[in-house]
Amino acid sequence: MEYTLGIDIGTSKAASVIIDESGSVVAHDSRPHDARLHAPKGHAEYDALQLIQAALESATSLPEAYKSQVTAIGVTGQMHGIILLDDTLKPVTPLINWQDQRCSPQFLDELKAQTGENLKTGYGGATLAWLMKHQRLPHTVASSGTIHDMLVAVLVGAKDIVMDPTDAASWGFFDLASKRWNLHAIEDLDIQPHILPKVVESGSVVGSLTKVAAAQLGMQAGIPVYAAIGDNQASLMATLSIPETQIALTLGTGGQISVVLPAGSNPADYVGGNTCEIRPYPGGRYAVVAAPLCGGSAWAWLADVADSWLRELGLTPPDRTTLYKRLNELGSEATESELIIAPSFLGERDDPSRRGAIWGINLSNLTLGNTARALSLGIMENFRSMMPEGVLKERRSVVCSGNALRKNPLLVSAAEKIFGLPLNPVEGFEEAATGAALLARETAKFRGAPLKHRRLRRTLCS
Template sequence: MKTTLGIDLGTTKVAAVLLREDHTTSAVASMAHEAALSAEPGGAEQNVEKIFDCVAALLARLPAAELQNLSAIGVTGQMHSVLLGGPQGITPLITWQDHRCGEERLRRFHQRSGLSLREGFGGATLARLAEAGKLDDCTFAAPLADYLVARLTGSSRILSDPTHAASWGLYDAAAGEWNFAAAEALGIPRTLLPELRPCGSAAGNVSPEAAGRFGLKAGTPVIVAIGDNQASILSSGENPEEKLHLTLGTGAQLSLVTDNPPEQCSERIEARPFPGGRTLLVAAPLCGGAAFAWLADTVNTFRKELGEPELPRGELLDRLDALALAELRRGEPELTVTPNFLGERWNPALRGEVSGLTLTNATPGSLGAALALGIVRNLKAGFAPELIAGKREVIGSGNAVRLLKSIQWAIRHEFGLPLRLPDTREEAATGAALLAQN
């Protein structure tokens, strides 16, 4: 039976899945890469080689015989990220969490290019670096997953698909190509931008050098990388257009697939390419599962400053979740929590709010209940009701959905739909492996 390998390069971990052609999984593994680097204020950078070393260590955990008999390899990874290469080697990866542009600079970029670039997008990062004269010695720019594909195949060319191109904010969906005029207006040389290929295209074959480093068989076909948002949805099964796809990890995403996107969407919603010529509408708040963790961390901060021992974070999250669920079952909390703690891409100046406070209602359970509802409502807010109408279920993924019963309750309550938590773990890696089967 043919087997494909899916590799996911996430913000905090790498994951790998071996998937048989009947869509059953033969092996799954994941590992925190701990590749974060110290950066200047607002910066978010990672050590690329450390991530790739982690990939090699992770693949060593999988059955060697299956790795030597793969029909193809699919790759996915964190979107929006960018690294640069040139005669001096490669730079650190600048991730989607980078906030070094600022509102004034983003406004200037918009005036020059006509594009509404958002903080953390690769296009905004490249424009910032261009202003500082830091692109002069560079010969290519790449998302992390696309760079891994180049390393696997031993290619000097960076190949990208529309999902990653759109995540940089420089993609012209109507033309199916980079918006070269906007890039040049921002000082980004067109020669830096990857060559675009359709979703699921062949990128090349594993090189002998990469085979030795990653424990793979030389000559194994490798597919052009796909964005992790789209890969996760591919793993959810048939008819994705009938479902809402809600992920709560470090960040958050609510996505739906459509053949007929509206001409105009809320500023909260991004329209992203999806395999098969379809469109993925996405709300992607910057603070997802981390918003609920904020409550646990705040409780521990209070305890510490009052001279009390801190509680283990996992235990505290479980207790707060139980209190929040009990509160939700009693009815709508008086409190309202708006979890824009990190700002939002569409408005970086936003901050979180707690309202409806009285002298008696600021209990851990009430705060937890209001926070669970606030997280889900923040995801839902940008979607017109007609876009959600007719959906049959919500597909949930990410640890915050799987582990927090209060979040599950809030999802069912807000959407009025059943919530399904697939048995499949490492959804993005699974989606990449599925794409490699086609």
């Protein structure tokens, strides 16, 4: 039996899985990395070495019986973020991730006027331009990449960073048609092109696992390691069985809604303004993706408010599990009301200045149940409204994942109401790590053939 390892470096945790030849998960691990650094307001920075270490520790913890038979390694991680490295691939900045808000709307407008690129705050290209303009670019910088690109380089002992199109497009300054950096835009900003990583096709082998990395992980040296893929596309690989007829909805701390376009589609036909984007997808396809800045954290906001108000009244609030359970019960019992909640509490990528709002309040309808119901519907309506008109047609189901959906039935019923489709929960976990493993396995086994989609199946060892 041959096995494949998948590793994911997420926003709050590192995770790893091992899958067998059928794509079933046989072992898994996840652990919080606690790598976020204290930074100025609006800045989101993470200790890169701590992130790498957490990922390695997660993979190392997997059972020896499976690790000894691993024949391929796939890697994924949080998209959009950027880390700058010196000529030895040591970090000279923290990871500045997708949550970063240092790029003001005015700065982004200036970028668009200068380059024609419609970038958003938190995107690697915008962050790089900001560092350049404010003279914060370290003089020792020689290259750049995502945190998962850096992990791949560590595993294979690479001298250079490479990046696949799924991550390159998430930075901006990337042409979808040619799958190359937009060098004219980059040079207009006086950014040296050599700083940007070389772009390789999804599923490319970057190198082989070094003896040092193999000894740490408890695996054999020489195992092929594949180019890292963005976590959005990795999750889709793991969760969609018939992508042409399904909507993928993920709701955890953040959230995303994704639709894989039919093969041969012209991505220009699906552009719907600034609320969504077209992303490369393995197999030469594309996906339409929208990602509210305040996904599952919008639902957590209500629990935070209820907890805070009880404490201010001198009362002892229930534990979080009990509190969420009660919010789900009250929201499910609530009837139709005029209450409407727009949950853009952190702004949105197309409008960072936007804020949440509540409408339709009268003297009797601002109950906790009505508020929970209105918030759940508002979260789902925010997802739906971000997608271009027509892109959701001909879809037959919503495949849902993420802890916020798994643990809150009120959010599930709200999604069914807003989309008018049945929700099919993913029967698994660590979808991004599993998708990275599937891509590595499928590429190794079916190189040159169309990539397969496989519903994540949970088969755990005891």
